[in-house]
Amino acid sequence: MNRTIFRSILLTSVLIMIFSLAATLLVVNSNFEKSEEDRLRAEIKVLKDAVEDGGLDYLTSLQVPDFRITWIGAGGEVLFDDSVDAGELGDHSDRQEVRMAQLYGYGSSRRYSSTLSTKTIYAAGRLDDGSVIRVSMTQSSILLQFLTLIPSMIIVFIISALVAVVVSKKLSDRIIRPLNNLDLDRPLGNDTYEELSPLLVKIDGQQKEIAFRIRELEARRKEFAEITGNMSEAFILINAEESIISMNNAANRLFGVGEEAIGKSILTLERELSFINAINRAQGGIRSEQRYSRNGQEYSLVISPIMEGDKLLGSCLIFLNITEKAHAEDLRREFSANVSHELKTPLQTILASAELLSAGVVKKEDEKEFLDRIHNEASRLVSLINDCISISELDEDAPMHSEEVSVKTIVSEVEESLQEAASKRGIKVNSDVDELTLRCVPHLFYEIIYNLVDNAIRYNKPDGSIDISLKKRSEGIVLKVSDTGIGIPQESLERIFERFYRVDKSHSRASGGTGLGLSIVKHAVLYHGGTISAASELGKWTEVTATFPLSLQA
Numbered sequence: 001m002n003r004t005i006f007r008s009i010l011l012t013s014v015l016i017m018i019f020s021l022a023a024t025l026l027v028v029n030s031n032f033e034k035s036e037e038d039r040l041r042a043e044i045k046v047l048k049d050a051v052e053d054g055g056l057d058y059l060t061s062l063q064v065p066d067f068r069i070t071w072i073g074a075g076g077e078v079l080f081d082d083s084v085d086a087g088e089l090g091d092h093s094d095r096q097e098v099r100m101a102q103l104y105g106y107g108s109s110r111r112y113s114s115t116l117s118t119k120t121i122y123a124a125g126r127l128d129d130g131s132v133i134r135v136s137m138t139q140s141s142i143l144l145q146f147l148t149l150i151p152s153m154i155i156v157f158i159i160s161a162l163v164a165v166v167v168s169k170k171l172s173d174r175i176i177r178p179l180n181n182l183d184l185d186r187p188l189g190n191d192t193y194e195e196l197s198p199l200l201v202k203i204d205g206q207q208k209e210i211a212f213r214i215r216e217l218e219a220r221r222k223e224f225a226e227i228t229g230n231m232s233e234a235f236i237l238i239n240a241e242e243s244i245i246s247m248n249n250a251a252n253r254l255f256g257v258g259e260e261a262i263g264k265s266i267l268t269l270e271r272e273l274s275f276i277n278a279i280n281r282a283q284g285g286i287r288s289e290q291r292y293s294r295n296g297q298e299y300s301l302v303i304s305p306i307m308e309g310d311k312l313l314g315s316c317l318i319f320l321n322i323t324e325k326a327h328a329e330d331l332r333r334e335f336s337a338n339v340s341h342e343l344k345t346p347l348q349t350i351l352a353s354a355e356l357l358s359a360g361v362v363k364k365e366d367e368k369e370f371l372d373r374i375h376n377e378a379s380r381l382v383s384l385i386n387d388c389i390s391i392s393e394l395d396e397d398a399p400m401h402s403e404e405v406s407v408k409t410i411v412s413e414v415e416e417s418l419q420e421a422a423s424k425r426g427i428k429v430n431s432d433v434d435e436l437t438l439r440c441v442p443h444l445f446y447e448i449i450y451n452l453v454d455n456a457i458r459y460n461k462p463d464g465s466i467d468i469s470l471k472k473r474s475e476g477i478v479l480k481v482s483d484t485g486i487g488i489p490q491e492s493l494e495r496i497f498e499r500f501y502r503v504d505k506s507h508s509r510a511s512g513g514t515g516l517g518l519s520i521v522k523h524a525v526l527y528h529g530g531t532i533s534a535a536s537e538l539g540k541w542t543e544v545t546a547t548f549p550l551s552l553q554a
Helices: 001-059 096-104 141-178 194-228 247-257 273-283 323-359 364-396 407-424 443-457 506-512 519-527
Strands: 068-072 076-079 105-112 120-128 132-140 234-239 244-247 288-294 297-308 311-321 403-406 427-434 437-438 465-473 476-483 531-537 542-550
Touching: 001 068, 001 076, 001 105, 001 132, 001 141, 001 323, 096 105, 096 120, 096 132, 120 141, 194 519, 234 247, 247 311, 273 288, 273 297, 297 323, 323 364, 323 437, 323 519, 403 407, 403 443, 407 427, 407 443, 407 465, 437 443, 443 476, 443 542, 519 542
Parallel strands: 427 465
Antiparallel strands: 068 076, 068 132, 105 120, 120 132, 234 244, 234 311, 288 297, 297 311, 403 437, 465 476, 476 542, 531 542
């Protein structure tokens, strides 16, 4: 802008200088011509009186180098000319100045010679006898005068141009300085040109509107960031060019990236073919949903296009973690398969024994053995069904009725229930239980202790021992059941709480186990907010520890 103003001022100055020089030349030339004409008029007046007195002798004696004097008779013939022989000149009665002098006593005219580029001024006065005395002078044309002044004018023009440049620069700086010093943060606080006031008022209004919009957008951005940032699901927004424009914390953790991912292609995070195809479908305006695996986790990936009319703005990616759901489905399938298998074996035994008894092929003395086998297998079925019902109840995670119970009472009931089984194998059961009252689900707490002690009896050595300890510690209420049994291999310790997992399947079935006891224990402990673990030395001992929160104490 400064350069534009500078050029405008400089151009205007130069044009004004050129116009001024031309106008000055014209005015000077006009004044010069007028002064010359006045001079000729004065000369005519003098010559008239002198010629009246001295006649031709006076004219012949005159020596006037600046003027040309001509005496013209009343008929138009030339009587005298101081520059040319009078006989060579023709009739002058048609000359404008001569006619005017004869009519009015004085006349003047100007004639231009294009050949000589000169202009001649004529002045004529009438004498008493009707003759006319004429004086003329020749001067250069204005163009010729201009040409003769060119060197001087160039010098003057250069000097004037330099002055104009300096003045234009200062003027442009002075004009632009208030504009450069405008404080657009406070438009109405500027002291500047009055003509800028409407503009500054408009800028102030627009700034207030922009500031309001920015605050509103920032509030929405923060709200959006808060919502997406606290989502447990990974959330990614991409534009129509597949560049990432937003990622929440869960997405950053999922892909192991940070803010540097913003602006990059979504394909820099994942190049798996099914993922690319899903992105392409979304960018084509088609919603898609598929399974996605990463970092050992299972996700349901939902990709939805974001449209504005028929125009695609981008896509939204949501990763729903379904690892637990998928694991639960796998457990349910495994559980169903295992239950079917576990039910099939005793049912086949019962069916086969019943068919043999019905067919009468069993000897009378062997009938009791077959009936005992049917009874044992039926008991296994009932135990298995009861355990399945318990597992189902715990899987549903439905609220159960809690009561205040004495742990000593529960331990005593368990000891009493399993006393016969322990005595048959010569196993001694010892207990060391604090006087504690817990607010818990009584039958679940009973199941925990019963199954742990029952397992300790089943997998113990003959004439072994079992120790039951339930103490209040700083870390919580700790239940320990240890035995002197066959022990558990180290590689199986992490799996013994799985459903239907057996370290030794033949021994487990022989002992009447269902394979669900420790799984029920684990779920019951978790229901009460506790943790469970096992330690063992193969062939020597096993100890199971369950720790409950102190908040269970009534």
